[in-house]
Amino acid sequence: MAISTPDGPLIYDEQNYLGEDPGLTRVYDNIMGTVPGVLLPAVKMVVWNAIEEFYWRSTWRRELLNWCMPSNVICVDFNPFDGNWLVAWVLDVYGCGQYTVRPPSMIVDVGHPPASGAREGKALVALKPVSLDAEFDPQLFMNWFETILDGSLYRLYLQPVKPYSSPQLASAHAKQFRVGCQRARAIAQKQYTNGPGRWTFNYYADGRRKS
């Protein structure tokens, strides 16, 4: 907000603009400063939907868990992960035996005959936040601010008979959101290295010339 002082030039007070939480409030301000006639509760609703879809689609937040099944137990449920996060996907299970995943967060030992004794292993899981009040990882708004903004805007523009309804803008932002999710997923799959992601071997290492 611009404030004029009696003996000086205008001072730009950015406290109300950026807010205490420059992540989430920055998203709110960007949306409410862009979309005419939109209300804060509606903005919060679409931002939360966008954040949840982002984590669900991109599997951006991944954790490697150690699990242990005691004797006579055939399943382990990883939910809730903690107070702020839930397991959305079990991406991989490591351990001796045969396991199947029961979505979203349970692994079941399907070995026959049932194994006796305790079994243990590891599981790679993707997480999503419990609610908009959860503590998001700092990288969400640092690296994926535009993606969350796109995901929120396309939901707003897609709403029928609102002052801000616009199928064309909704389509454009939806496309950008999906691209952002795919990019986040690719980076997460490469274990958060935005490089080639795999070791490169000499051309003769696998017995054929590199094309």
Place this chain on the structure above:
Amino acid sequence: MLMTRPTVGQLLLDARAVLNDTVPITGSTRYSDTDLFQAFNAALFEARAKRPDAFLEMGLRIDVPSFGPGDELQLFPLDQIFYPLFLNYIVGKSELREDEFAAEGRAVAMLNKFVTGLLQVAS
């Protein structure tokens, strides 16, 4: 800067000003509090149907609140951007009443302005 949310009573007072509601000779008002509160409640129903997002904070799975005489000090229940639209509606709805002072053309224009303001950017 003083930031206060307007009250329902203030909205009705503003509506009376636009309606030029005081009869010069007698000093009485043409529209009773009950009439204006009914118009206000009707505006809430219309807004609930056309802009459900305005009621997100209040709750969408509950009945639309209704107001009556005695509720003048209650805060305007929706976002302040709807205040001028509600003013239009109350004036328009009141002017629809058949009497010698009412301007029917203005009533229709005010009611249309209410709907347009809810659904479009253009004023």
